[in-house]
Amino acid sequence: MQHIKYFVLARTNPDPKAPASKAFTGFIVEQEWEGVTPGRKVAAAAVGLAQRCLDEATRYSLERKTFGVPIAHHQAVAFMLADMAVGIETGRLAWMKSAWQIDNGIKNTFVASIAKCYAADMANKCATDAVQIFGGNGFNSEYPVEKLMRDAKIYQIYEGTTQIQRLIISRLLIDRAKQTV
Structure with missing residues (x-):
């Protein structure tokens, strides 16, 4: 059985002037994980x-x-x-x-x-x-x-x-x- 994974890019630095390279962090999450609700x-x-x-x-x-x-x-x-x-x-x-x-x-x-x-x-x-x-x-x-x-x-x-x-x-x-x- 193949597990569906998502790449999530989330803003982890609240400073609005922070450059994108320092403001966002990428995460890999499994569709089956609690709290993950896929949507379009x-x-x-x-x-x-x-x-x-x-x-x-x-x-x-x-x-x-x-x-x-x-x-x-x-x-x-x-x-x-x-x-x-x-x-x-x-x-x-x-x-x-x-x-x-x-x-x-x-x-x-x-x-x-x-x-x-x-x-x-x-x-x-x-x-x-x-x-x-x-x-x-x-x-x-x-x-x-x-x-x-x-x-x-x-x-x-x-x-x-x-x-x-x-x-x-x-x-x-x-x-x-x-x-x-």
Whole structure:
């Protein structure tokens, strides 16, 4: 009998400024161990990160002024903020639909893959846009968007890369099409 093992990466250093190499510790755990409850993420965490990017970028855009007005009043910045909001709300709806399917006993592989793929890409775009709105300060570690941009990348990698999610989505689409032919 094969024992299922999980690799768990946990933050063991509470200092938010600690570099990742010193902030996290990896553990191998057995599925059968008491207290281990396997589960899958949907895209909620990526949406949360994107929301934080929007919140930080909006706040900064109201404080930072150019030509005597907050940069939020410049159309280019305002449209970036609006696009971030559209992406966040769409991502939120996608993971909520996936959760609703699970709650109602409906297999959610297709919608969960769409939610994860979309939210991961959207979180990365929101993080990039937030850094853009912050300008040179976007790379300054005194501002949060620098870290948010680094943190966003993990959502395109873990629990199945966005490419794997696209593969799952395309295979399910093809299977559905074959059933109707």
